[in-house]
Amino acid sequence: MEPQRHPRRWLILIVLCLSTLVLVIDNMVLTVSIPPIAADLRATAQDIQWIIDSYILVFAGLLLTAGSLSDRFGRRRIMVVGLVLFGAASLAAAYAQNPEQLIAGRVLMGIGGALIMPSTLSILITVFDEKSRPKAIAVWSAVAMFGLVGGPVLGGVLISHFWWGAVFLMNVPVAAIAIVAALVLMPESQGPWRRADPLGMLLSMVGMTALVWTIIESAKEGLFHQPTMISLAVAVLSLAAFGVWETRTASPMVPLSMFRNRVFTGASFSLVLLTFANGGLMLVLTQYLQFVLGYSPSETGLSFAPLAVATLAFNAVGATLGQKLGNRVMTAIGLAVIAAGIGGLSALPSDASFWMLAAAMVVIGIGGGLAMPAATGALMGAVPAEHAGVGSALNDTVQQTGAALGVAILGAVLSSTYSGAMPDSAPEAARRSITEALADPGLAATAREAFTGAMSASFLVGAVGVLAAAVLALVLMRDKAGVPPVAAEPELEHAA
Numbered sequence: 001m002e003p004q005r006h007p008r009r010w011l012i013l014i015v016l017c018l019s020t021l022v023l024v025i026d027n028m029v030l031t032v033s034i035p036p037i038a039a040d041l042r043a044t045a046q047d048i049q050w051i052i053d054s055y056i057l058v059f060a061g062l063l064l065t066a067g068s069l070s071d072r073f074g075r076r077r078i079m080v081v082g083l084v085l086f087g088a089a090s091l092a093a094a095y096a097q098n099p100e101q102l103i104a105g106r107v108l109m110g111i112g113g114a115l116i117m118p119s120t121l122s123i124l125i126t127v128f129d130e131k132s133r134p135k136a137i138a139v140w141s142a143v144a145m146f147g148l149v150g151g152p153v154l155g156g157v158l159i160s161h162f163w164w165g166a167v168f169l170m171n172v173p174v175a176a177i178a179i180v181a182a183l184v185l186m187p188e189s190q191g192p193w194r195r196a197d198p199l200g201m202l203l204s205m206v207g208m209t210a211l212v213w214t215i216i217e218s219a220k221e222g223l224f225h226q227p228t229m230i231s232l233a234v235a236v237l238s239l240a241a242f243g244v245w246e247t248r249t250a251s252p253m254v255p256l257s258m259f260r261n262r263v264f265t266g267a268s269f270s271l272v273l274l275t276f277a278n279g280g281l282m283l284v285l286t287q288y289l290q291f292v293l294g295y296s297p298s299e300t301g302l303s304f305a306p307l308a309v310a311t312l313a314f315n316a317v318g319a320t321l322g323q324k325l326g327n328r329v330m331t332a333i334g335l336a337v338i339a340a341g342i343g344g345l346s347a348l349p350s351d352a353s354f355w356m357l358a359a360a361m362v363v364i365g366i367g368g369g370l371a372m373p374a375a376t377g378a379l380m381g382a383v384p385a386e387h388a389g390v391g392s393a394l395n396d397t398v399q400q401t402g403a404a405l406g407v408a409i410l411g412a413v414l415s416s417t418y419s420g421a422m423p424d425s426a427p428e429a430a431r432r433s434i435t436e437a438l439a440d441p442g443l444a445a446t447a448r449e450a451f452t453g454a455m456s457a458s459f460l461v462g463a464v465g466v467l468a469a470a471v472l473a474l475v476l477m478r479d480k481a482g483v484p485p486v487a488a489e490p491e492l493e494h495a496a
Helices: 009-041 045-073 075-094 099-127 133-161 171-185 198-221 226-248 256-260 262-292 297-303 305-325 327-346 354-381 385-421 428-432 434-438 444-476 490-495
Strands: none
Touching: 009 045, 009 075, 009 099, 009 133, 009 171, 045 075, 045 099, 045 198, 045 385, 075 099, 075 171, 099 133, 099 354, 099 385, 133 305, 133 354, 198 226, 198 385, 226 256, 256 262, 262 297, 262 327, 262 354, 262 385, 262 434, 262 444, 297 305, 297 354, 305 327, 305 354, 327 354, 327 444, 354 385, 385 428, 385 444, 428 434, 434 444
16 A cells, blocks of 8 residues: 655654665765874784674665564664664774774674665655655755765864764664654554574575675775685575575565566666766775875765766756656666766876766766666565565665675776786786875876776776676666566455
8 A cells, every 4th residue: 555644754864864864974084084083903814804794794684674674663663773774883993902902893784784775765756655755865865975975074063173982972862862863753564474494584684694704805905705605605596595495485584576576677787887886986086086186085075966966956857857757767767877987987087187087977976866766666666565665675785785896897997907918027915006106106107097097997897797787777677667566475464
């Protein structure tokens, strides 16, 4: 049944946006916090890797399970539990005395984040009706983009005025406000009663954690490194077993029948390819700005402002036009515009001006504002109401996986192309790392040109991926009038 308009829906949206913002900003501020953390805690390179990766692994591994729990036990309840855990873990991380304590705090933050994220979007689609939902999703998407771009800038300001722990400490008051507002403003919502699926939960956690670990390690050591191959085997076996089990159990945690819906499948694959390109874009462009153009971390963060402003401006346009043109057309147009913007980035020289960069960023932002609300709205609109939590978790999982793949694959393209462009006479360390090459005045100019060429190759791959997403959207997606909704399982219909 289509949800009715909740009288406090826009106040509830503010709470949902706050909850999303605290997660996005926290991940982005960490990028500028690593140097002072390493110096203060005397963290080794391996410690730093675990400080970053521990959150990602736990978050990705628990998303599907968290979405299922929110459907079963209540979306508001699970979100509040996640906020409490995330706030408490942030407080512990802020005052960590050694790398081990900080890693433990990051693990707990990952658990809290996994509980929060699926609940935000699932609550959104239950309190907004079909007419007002596109605008709400556009606002929610815009806030996430604001956090993505503003995170590094905010982190730089906090570190310059306080200490590295401030980037974690700021989460505490935001989480506290969100908890109080959720308890006061939000209605509880949950799916019909269903039996638990502990085996499905276990297989999804093992499979997704192993998959993300494989992606992370393959970017560093290569896919044929023995530990990477073992984790890949665990991921494939676990996820295959998960798929088989979910099709046979009477009460699946994730109803794979949702993928029979062409809208859901088309939106899912389009988002995978889009976040694949965006994940790689952030990685590659950040390095280009700092290593080639010589930007500081704060200047790098501010350089993404044109993208954020354009996205914010065109989110509302995309939501309005999406209702007139349909999600299918709007998604395809937005993706094509993004591909054009990424193509513009691929043409940047090694001495690009800020305005050349900003022009390409604005085009990408326009495309993102048009495509993301439409694709997300199409995906969530195809999810049965009783599976709103796990549907939202699938959306988050799709985007996390796409971004991780983008970092790994486009990072590999960048690395191999850069090494191939460096002269054979250069030292091996300089051929593998631009930071090593920049330390040699005789190689610095050559390294910048080689990196710029490698960046162009990476962006062209990303642009092709986004164009493929646009084609998939046109071929697979259908607007709601032409697509039958996914039927609920007989057990759920009986329970309802």
